[in-house]
Each structure stands twice: as C-alpha cells, then as structure tokens.
Amino acid sequence: MKDKILLAHGSGGKLAHELVEKSFVKAFSNPFLAKLDDSAVIDISGRLAFTTDSYVVSPIFFPGGDIGKLAVFGTVNDLAMSGAHPLYLSLSFIIEEGLPLDELNQIVNSVQKAAQEAGVEIVTGDTKVVNRGSADRLFINTAGVGIIPDGVDISGSNARPGDKVLLSGTIGDHGIAVLSQREGLRFSTKLESDCAPLNSLVAEMLNASPNIHCLRDPTRGGLATSLNELAKQSKVSIRIEEEKIPVREEVLAACEMLGFDPLYVANEGKLVAIVPPEDADKVLGAMRGSHYGKSAAIIGEVRAEHPGRVAMKTCLGASRIVDMLVGDLLPRIC
Amino acid sequence: MCLAIPALIKVIEDKEAEAEIGGITRRISLWLTPEAKVGDYVLVHTGYAINILDEEEAAETLSLLEEIAGLAEEEG
Amino acid sequence: MKFVSEFRRSELAEGLISQIHRKSRTPARFMEFCGGHTVTIFRYGIRQVLPRTLDMVSGPGCPICVTANADLDKAIALSQIPEVIIATFGDMLKVPGSRSSLQEVKADGADVHTVYSTMDALRMAEENPTKSVVFLGIGFETTAPTIAASILQAEEKGIGNYYVLSMHKLCPPVLRAILDSGEVKLHGLICPGHVSAIIGSYPWEFIARDYGIPCVVSGFEPLDILQCVDMLVDQIENGESRVEIAYRRGVHPEGNQQALKLMEQVFEPCPTQWRGIGEVPDSGLKLRKKYQHFDAELAFDIDPGPAYEPVGCICGDILRGVKTPADCQLFGKACTPEHPVGPCMVSSEGSCSAYYLYGGGFEG
Numbered sequence: 001m002k003d004k005i006l007l008a009h010g011s012g013g014k015l016a017h018e019l020v021e022k023s024f025v026k027a028f029s030n031p032f033l034a035k036l037d038d039s040a041v042i043d044i045s046g047r048l049a050f051t052t053d054s055y056v057v058s059p060i061f062f063p064g065g066d067i068g069k070l071a072v073f074g075t076v077n078d079l080a081m082s083g084a085h086p087l088y089l090s091l092s093f094i095i096e097e098g099l100p101l102d103e104l105n106q107i108v109n110s111v112q113k114a115a116q117e118a119g120v121e122i123v124t125g126d127t128k129v130v131n132r133g134s135a136d137r138l139f140i141n142t143a144g145v146g147i148i149p150d151g152v153d154i155s156g157s158n159a160r161p162g163d164k165v166l167l168s169g170t171i172g173d174h175g176i177a178v179l180s181q182r183e184g185l186r187f188s189t190k191l192e193s194d195c196a197p198l199n200s201l202v203a204e205m206l207n208a209s210p211n212i213h214c215l216r217d218p219t220r221g222g223l224a225t226s227l228n229e230l231a232k233q234s235k236v237s238i239r240i241e242e243e244k245i246p247v248r249e250e251v252l253a254a255c256e257m258l259g260f261d262p263l264y265v266a267n268e269g270k271l272v273a274i275v276p277p278e279d280a281d282k283v284l285g286a287m288r289g290s291h292y293g294k295s296a297a298i299i300g301e302v303r304a305e306h307p308g309r310v311a312m313k314t315c316l317g318a319s320r321i322v323d324m325l326v327g328d329l330l331p332r333i334c
Numbered sequence: 335m336c337l338a339i340p341a342l343i344k345v346i347e348d349k350e351a352e353a354e355i356g357g358i359t360r361r362i363s364l365w366l367t368p369e370a371k372v373g374d375y376v377l378v379h380t381g382y383a384i385n386i387l388d389e390e391e392a393a394e395t396l397s398l399l400e401e402i403a404g405l406a407e408e409e410g
Numbered sequence: 411m412k413f414v415s416e417f418r419r420s421e422l423a424e425g426l427i428s429q430i431h432r433k434s435r436t437p438a439r440f441m442e443f444c445g446g447h448t449v450t451i452f453r454y455g456i457r458q459v460l461p462r463t464l465d466m467v468s469g470p471g472c473p474i475c476v477t478a479n480a481d482l483d484k485a486i487a488l489s490q491i492p493e494v495i496i497a498t499f500g501d502m503l504k505v506p507g508s509r510s511s512l513q514e515v516k517a518d519g520a521d522v523h524t525v526y527s528t529m530d531a532l533r534m535a536e537e538n539p540t541k542s543v544v545f546l547g548i549g550f551e552t553t554a555p556t557i558a559a560s561i562l563q564a565e566e567k568g569i570g571n572y573y574v575l576s577m578h579k580l581c582p583p584v585l586r587a588i589l590d591s592g593e594v595k596l597h598g599l600i601c602p603g604h605v606s607a608i609i610g611s612y613p614w615e616f617i618a619r620d621y622g623i624p625c626v627v628s629g630f631e632p633l634d635i636l637q638c639v640d641m642l643v644d645q646i647e648n649g650e651s652r653v654e655i656a657y658r659r660g661v662h663p664e665g666n667q668q669a670l671k672l673m674e675q676v677f678e679p680c681p682t683q684w685r686g687i688g689e690v691p692d693s694g695l696k697l698r699k700k701y702q703h704f705d706a707e708l709a710f711d712i713d714p715g716p717a718y719e720p721v722g723c724i725c726g727d728i729l730r731g732v733k734t735p736a737d738c739q740l741f742g743k744a745c746t747p748e749h750p751v752g753p754c755m756v757s758s759e760g761s762c763s764a765y766y767l768y769g770g771g772f773e774g
C-alpha cells in the first residue's frame with residue numbers, strides 16, 4: 001500500500017524522510033530547503049510583513065484550483081494587502097492517513113507552480129499524519145514574510161472621508177465554485193475559483209500611487225464583511241452602489257438558487273482598495289492594465305457620517321445597510 | 335418565502351430534467367410539471383419545477399412597464 | 411438571467427415609482443404576507459421610494475418563523491436517535507427551539523445535513539440503507555407538493571428508510587384567522603407569488619369579497635412588487651376590492667393542478683399551531699393513512715418535553731402584523747442575528763432579521 005499516506009509517513013522515520021525528499025524537496029527545489037536544517041536561515045533587511053493562515057477547504061480539489069494553490073496565494077495575498085513584496089513562505093501539511101499519494105503529489109506540484117507564479121520560495125515546512133477522522137483529508141498551515149517598500153503605509157484604519165473605494169473584479173467566484181462541488185447541493189458550472197496571487201497587481205497599483213490608504217482581500221465573509229471591517233477600523237462609513245459591483249451571471253444564478261447575497265460570498269483573487277480621490281483614476285487605470293484587475297471598478301466612496309456603517313445604493317435609488325456576514329452561509333428555501 | 339428561480343429545460347429524462355439557470359446546470363424534478371418540454375422556462379423551487387413560465391405574459395408585463403416609464407418621462 | 415434581470419431594470423422602476431406617487435391619495439396600509447417579499451422590499455429599499463400615503467407591514471409568511479417551538483423540539487428530539495439522519499433545508503438549522511437548536515445538536519454529534527431539495531434527501535436515504543433519513547417538512551403550499559412528490563417517489567422506488575416530519579402550513583386559513591381577529595387594519599394585501607403558483611389566485615377571493623380588501627398576487631423582483639403596489643393603489647383609489655395578478659408569467663388563476671393533486675393524494679388538512687397565532691383549524695397538513703408509514707412522528711418514539719417560548723420576544727405580535735421589530739425591547743440589544751432570541755431574527759426572511767440587516771428605517 002505504497003500509494004497512500006500512512007501514519008508512518010509522519011513518524012519521523014524512514015518513510016517520512018522519503019516523503020520529504022521525494023515529494024517536497026524535489027518540487028520546491030531551493031537552497032534553503034535543500035539543507036534540511038531545522039530552520040531556514042535568511043538575510044532580510046527592511047520593514048518586515050509577517051503573516052500566518054490555515055487552509056481547510058473541502059473539497060481539496062475544486063474547479064480552478066486546489067488547497068495547495070489556495071494556501072500559497074492566500075498567504076501571498078495577506079502579505080500583499082499590507083503593501084509588502086512577498087518573499088518566503090513556510091508550509092505545514094496535516095494529512096489524514098489514507099490520502100492517496102498522487103493526490104498529495106498533485107497538490108505539492110500545484111504549490112510549486114503557485115509559488116513560481118507569485119515569485120515566492122517555500123523555505124521551510126513540516127508534515128504530520130493524523131488518524132482517519134482527525135482531519136478532513138488535508139489541512140495546510142502557512143506562514144509568510146515580505147518586505148514593505150519605503151513610503152508605503154497601508155492599514156485598515158487609514159480610510160478618510162472622500163476616499164474612493166475600488167474593487168479589482170467580479171465577486172463571489174471562489175465561493176460558488178467550491179459550493180458547486182458540495183455534497184447535497186451539486187450543481188454544475190463552468191465557473192472557476194478566482195484563486196490568484198495579487199502581489200503584482202498591488203505592485204502596479206503602488207507604482208501608480210504610493211498613497212493607497214487601505215487594501216483588503218475579501219475572502220470569507222465576502223465584500224460586505226471586508227467593507228464593514230474597514231469602516232469600523234477607520235471609523236468612517238462606506239457607501240457603495242449596487243449597479244457598479246461586477247458579478248458574473250453564474251454567481252448571480254447560484255446565489256438566486258441558494259438564497260445567498262453575492263456580497264457575502266468568498267473571493268480568493270480580488271481586492272478592495274481605498275484610495276484618495278485625486279489618485280483614484282490613476283490607480284484604477286493601473287488595475288485595469290494588470291492581469292488580475294481587468295474588470296476593476298470604482299464602487300463607492302468613504303464618508304464621515306455614521307462611522308462604522310456600510311450602506312448601498314440599490315438599483316431603485318434607495319439605500320440600505322450592508323452588515324457583516326453572520327454565521328455560515330446556508331442554502332435556504334425561503 | 336419559497337424561493338423559486340427561472341430555469342431553462344435542456345434535456346428531459348423520464349421525470350427529471352437537466353436545467354440551466356444563468357450558466358449553471360442542475361438536475362430538477364418534473365413531478366409537478368409533467369407537461370414541461372425542452373426549451374420551456376420553469377420556476378424551480380427546492381429542485382422541483384413548480385410551474386412553466388409564460389414568456390408571452392412576461393413580455394406583455396415588460397412592455398406595459400416600458401409604456402409606463404415612457405409616459406412618466408413625457409410628463410416629467 | 412432571463413426573467414430576473416429584466417425585472418430589476420431601474421428605468422422601469424422609476425416609471426412605476428412616479429406613477430404610484432401621482433396616483434396615491436388615500437392613506438393605506440398594505441401587508442406583504444410573504445417573507446420573501448419582505449426581503450425584496452428591504453433589500454431594494456422599496457419602502458423608501460413609496461409615497462408617504464402608503465404604509466407596509468410584514469405578515470406571517472415565513473415558514474421558519476411560524477413553526478411552533480413544540481414542532482422544532484420534535485425535530486431536535488428526532489436528531490437524538492442514533493440511527494437517524496436529519497435532512498433539512500438550511501433555514502431550519504439556527505432556529506432556537508425550547509432548549510436547543512439543530513445547529514447546536516449537530517455540534518454535539520447529531521447527524522444533521524443541509525439539503526437543497528428532497529431529491530437530495532431521497533438519495534441520502536438510498537445511499538445509507540442502514541440509517542433512517544428524516545426530512546423536516548417545513549413550508550407552505552409551494553413546498554408541500556415537493557414533499558408529497560418525494561414520498562410518492564420513495565413509495566415507487568421502495569425506499570423504506572425515508573421519513574417526513576410534516577410541519578407544513580397553509581396560507582389562506584391563517585389569513586382568515588388574522589383578519590377575523592381584527593387586530594390589524596389592512597387596506598391591501600400583497601399575496602405570495604409562489605404559493606399562488608401552486609394554489610392559483612382563486613383561494614384569495616374570500617379576502618376581497620368578505621373583508622373588502624384588495625388583493626394582488628406579486629412576484630419577487632423589485633418591479634413585481636412595485637407593479638403590485640401600483641395595482642393595489644388603483645383599486646383603492648377606485649374604491650374596488652378584487653383579486654388581481656401582477657405576476658402573470660408565473661401564476662395562473664387556477665394554479666398548478668398536478669401539484670395540487672399530488673398534495674391532496676399524500677396529505678390531508680389538520681389543525682396546527684402557528685407561533686404567535688395559536689391553533690388554526692385546517693391550516694396544517696398531515697400524511698394520509700395510506701402514507702402513514704412515512705410519518706416520522708409515528709415511526710419513532712420521541713419525547714420532546716414541554717415547549718417554552720423565549721421571554722420578552724414579540725415575534726408572535728410581529729407575525730400577526732400588530733407590531734414591528736422596533737417595538738421589541740430586545741431588538742438590536744439582547745437579540746441580534748449573532749445571538750437571536752426569536753425565530754424572526756434567525757430566518758433570513760424574518761422581519762426582525764430584515765429590519766436589522768437592511769436597516770429598517772434607515773434613510774441614507
């Protein structure tokens with residue numbers, strides 16, 4: 001039974017070494033990892049951005065990606081959202097015994113491809129194998145570091161009244177692509193997860209204007225939740241316009257079917273930027289010229305009154321409050 | 335209450351159908367609308383077609399609303 | 411999306427809105443019976459664009475909100491039986507019963523699965539022959555025929571481990587009960603579009619005839635609701651009370667005969683408890699004798715214990731259209747979507763949740 005992950009693969013013994021060398025080191029070939037020391041030793045200078053995240057997506061393969069690609073891009077994006085150039089990542093795999101070795105290798109390869117695309121290196125890692133039922137096939141925990149260029153000051157508390165709110169593209173693609181695979185809901189769609197590295201987009205935006213106030217990637221909880229976080233952190237209100245927010249037809253349809261609001265559906269390759277009004281057009285231009293920002297749009301603006309509140313102008317010209325996501329998105333019939 | 339959405343019937347197999355809803359497909363049941371044909375739009379509630387949508391009525395409603403909108407503009 | 415996007419066009423909405431403003435003179439209060447309408451009204455901010463002459467109240471048309479705690483407790487008691495898998499629409503998961511919710515018992519290990527359709531629940535029963543799949547049958551006339559169809563399918567395929575806990579509710583009888591109580595003064599009724607897709611528009615005639623209240627069946631897009639309001643205003647200004655349909659693409663006056671036939675074949679009317687309204691004769695559905703072997707309540711021996719209502723919650727008054735969420739002392743304080751006290755705050759189409767999430771009276 002060599003084609004499956006066994007508890008012994010996590011034991012630290014021979015099998016474990018074989019796995020690390022044959023699967024991981026080979027795929028992520030770089031001098032730091034090849035040393036197989038207990039920690040990666042790196043020279044870095046400048047302002048450091050440091051982040052960590054865990055990935056437990058189910059199913060681990062979904063249209064447009066898999067858990068490995070998601071882990072790399074997710075970590076890269078967390079770094080990019082503070083304006084940093086992402087450099088090095090750590091990856092730790094928690095594997096449920098019985099996971100087919102090919103699937104693991106497939107994910108490792110996809111991690112490698114993703115790291116290459118994002119221009120980062122996987123410099124350290126770990127593997128643990130747990131009993132059947134103790135994990136759902138595979139969990140990945142990551143950490144990442146990057147360097148923040150001088151003069152860049154991006155934080156969720158920097159939004160000012162008058163600033164413009166920019167969105168890099170369509171919302172809800174990832175959440176709906178993953179949901180389409182979920183047992184008990186099954187519907188099919190050509191829609192793929194938008195899972196993508198946003199660091200080059202951010203670099204181009206910063207090139208256009210170093211004065212970007214806030215950046216956030218609306219992952220779980222969707223656009224609505226990110227905007228609420230920003231409004232609360234910056235003690236301002238945000239007003240967006242429903243008709244300006246790009247949504248794909250498939251996402252809209254799935255949302256209509258399941259009773260969701262696309263504003264709350266997860267994204268993995270989109271960002272919201274809050275930018276001083278005089279720089280908004282420049283930044284928008286830079287976004288539209290970048291691969292992952294082609295359908296970027298200005299979707300609203302920051303205001304002073306009612307701090308902490310997000311409101312949306314509906315297609316009828318009326319306005320309504322947009323709250324954070326509460327609990328899980330559950331499909332509803334009514 | 336009772337979320338229902340329009341879906342286009344693509345293929346019928348026995349009492350079930352493959353239906354398209356704005357670019358996504360899902361199997362739906364035709365138990366409640368046995369007369370539905372391929373090419374019909376049906377209202378789908380919890381996976382069941384509960385009615386066949388009347389395209390003519392929809393067009394008529396829309397042209398009425400267009401007329402109202404036009405009228406309102408002239409007067410405004 | 412065809413049949414959806416056209417009915418959200420803002421230019422057409424503007425025309426309707428100004429027409430309503432032009433025509434409406436007489437102050438009037440409309441009830442939207444259906445929670446789906448409540449959601450559309452709040453989601454698009456429809457109250458804000460209507461003239462001051464018109465006032466809207468929400469009705470009891472949210473199947474989750476009107477489910478009595480005693481029924482929820484039965485569902486929770488069923489989930490405690492080791493070989494039972496509960497299959498439910500997602501709406502039910504968070505609703506607090508007397509002591510617990512399905513979400514909580516799930517966290518404690520009960521086998522509770524969310525499905526989109528009874529088709530999925532039936533498949534689950536086929537795939538788990540050693541278990542018993544209990545489907546929580548909630549919903550109005552729109553949903554009941556789909557449950558009836560699932561029972562007939564189970565019968566046809568010989569699936570012996572599929573059961574239904576029937577908590578279905580019927581709309582016209584409860585409206586009669588509300589109108590008879592005389593607690594709320596209504597001048598117009600926005601009738602539920604998808605219930606009417608099944609039962610047609612005739613079952614609403616008694617409201618126009620016996621109570622003199624104009625009735626218009628509406629769809630769920632913003633233009634549908636505006637058109638419905640426009641038609642109600644017309645009737646009021648002309649001193650009429652009739653049943654009309656503003657959702658002609660989806661509703662025929664005679665309804666869906668096949669669906670009614672299946673529902674009739676499997677279920678018979680029975681008295682049932684509505685939260686806040688009490689027992690209403692012939693407003694529930696129970697399985698006919700021939701299909702009783704699918705009845706979860708008969709198949710399993712459960713003791714749900716006595717039911718309690720949450721203290722201080724006025725969901726009942728809100729469901730009857732007598733009060734609004736703003737009248738509740740707990741609203742937005744002890745009771746929020748994160749920590750709901752009553753079902754009206756849980757269900758996404760409950761009035762309290764709609765008020766809270768979409769900012770009830772907020773003029774931005």
Ligand code: SF4
Pocket residue numbers: 722723724725728735738739740741742745746750751752753754755756762
């Ligand atoms: S706000 Fe909460 S407690 Fe008050 S009526 Fe609504 S659900 Fe009940």
